[in-house]
Amino acid sequence: MWKSEVGRLKDPAALGARPEAFVIGDLSLVRALGREGVRSRLVTSNPNGAERWSRFVSDVVEVEHFEVDPEGAIRILNASAGDDRPVLFYQGDHDLLAVSRARERVERHFRVMLPPPALVEDLVDKLRFQTFAEKLGLPVPPGLCLVHGLDWGPELDRWTRFPAVIKPNRREGWFGSDLLVAANARGKAIHVRGPTELKRLRPWLQRHPTDVLLQQAIPGDESNLLSYHAYVRPGGEVVGEFTGHKVRTYPATYGLSTYVVVDDNAPLRTLGRDICERMGFSGVVKLDFKRDPFSGGLYLLEANPRFNLWHHPGALAGVNLPYLVYVDLVQPGAIRGGVSRVERHVRWVGGVGRDFWARFEDRTPDVRAFGAWAREVFTAQIVEAPRLSDPGPFLYSLLDRTQRLVRGRGTS
Structure with missing residues (x-):
């Protein structure tokens, strides 16, 4: 085994x-x-x-x-x-x-x-992925590819699927862009409530220097974001897999993960395997889904063919995908037996400070709410920062910030 x-x-x-x-x-x-x-x-x-x-x-x-x-x-x-x-x-x-x-x-x-x-x-480029997924009949939300420099005005006029979301084709030049500022947004995407808001953003869309994807938004908050993770050998053999869901992100909408849970969702695992097979995928992948809280349907948002932050909690849960890859490359044939699957659920916090802001972004915490948050964080199996078993990075960051603060006061 x-x-x-x-x-x-x-x-x-x-x-x-x-x-x-x-x-x-x-x-x-x-x-x-x-x-x-x-x-x-x-x-x-x-x-x-x-x-x-x-x-x-x-x-x-x-x-x-x-x-x-x-x-x-x-x-x-x-x-x-x-x-x-x-x-x-x-x-x-x-x-x-x-x-x-x-x-x-x-x-x-x-x-x-x-x-x-x-x-x-096909997977890294969001516009190519939308076309690729639609061709394969994968469960992606309907979308419209807005290619920089082309006239997509008529297609935009006919778009009726609201609320919608605007995603960058790739993230270079996205954070801090005029488009993101005009939308008063800070996350990985822009939420568009209706046609009036889309019309207001149109000049910035046209001036944005890269391609973007306009896609129908799936209802529900970020706790409805699920993911399937796998290492698949060439030929289609799944060596290891696990599933997970997000608890919090910062910002709360379209933000980066601050609190996630590795679990073992059998229906999601089956769907993830099916999608990998239909794509002809091999390598390491994270499939991002969103669950419609009203219909229960699962929509595929992205397929990321690379390693990611989930691998640390995945390893503690019993599925160390990077190490499986390492062993396969160093000593092919050393891994025998069935598929590596989750032995226990694992809760992961990226950083205490960032998760605090994710939890209390829009309000000042009262004592009860703060206590509940603290229990969630300090009973998590992995807190990435500070990490008591590997304190060097946190201590260096703390020292660096202290020195910057002292230098700043010295020049004021």
Whole structure:
């Protein structure tokens, strides 16, 4: 069985000489690998970040930003690999695209698990994904692709599916953009209540420098956001899988996760497997769904073919997807037995401060509400910041903020 296989593979001798992991990502991914004794080199354009002080990080590889200079980043990355072909992990869209597009060169220096090249492009690009999903008959909400520079005015005039949501094709240039400011929004998307609001935003939509997707909004708050996570081998074999749901995000609407729960939702697991099979997917994926609280229907919002913050709570729940990939790449055939599935539910908090603002964004907490929130947070199985078993990053951040505050007072 898989459980005994994990126990055996925790012995370093079971894998022979363990190559390091090169991680283009955050502490959730580093700590998921660290749970199994895998040391990481952090690949980043910010070598002075707090993540470098994790006890699981052996070194930092400074590269160009993958969004600004992907070719330069790949050159530095390959040059730093050494001779033992370390295992490469990616967590963002830009680094995934850069690695995928240079996969032949990267694979000379690294062991890396990548989805098929065309599928990477279809899933990362939201406009391409909308078309791709509709062609396959996947349960995506109806949408309209607004391509920068084209005249989509007539299609916009005919749009009647409200409320709606405006999503950036990719996030570069999104946060702080004139469009987001005009909509008085702060999150990953813009909520549009009706045609009057869409008409008001139209000039900013036309001037926005990248493509956007207009999509029918699914009712319900962020607690209706569910996800399916899996590692699928080439050929379609599911090696490990789990499901989860969000409790809070910041901002509360279209925000980033601050509190999530890993669970084992059997109907969602079945749907996730079916979608992966229909897409012909292999690699690591997170399928994001939203449940309509009135009909109970599940709508597919995104398919992200990369590693993510869920892997740390997933590992504690019994499904360490990054480590499964690591073992498959280092010692193919070592993982035998059935599919790795959740052994227990796990609650994860990204950071205490950020989750506080997520919980009390619109009101001042009273004593009872604050106490209930504190119990939720401090009984969670994982609190990423501060992390008592890996305190270095939090202590560095605290020291850095204190020094900035002192310097600021000294110049005032």
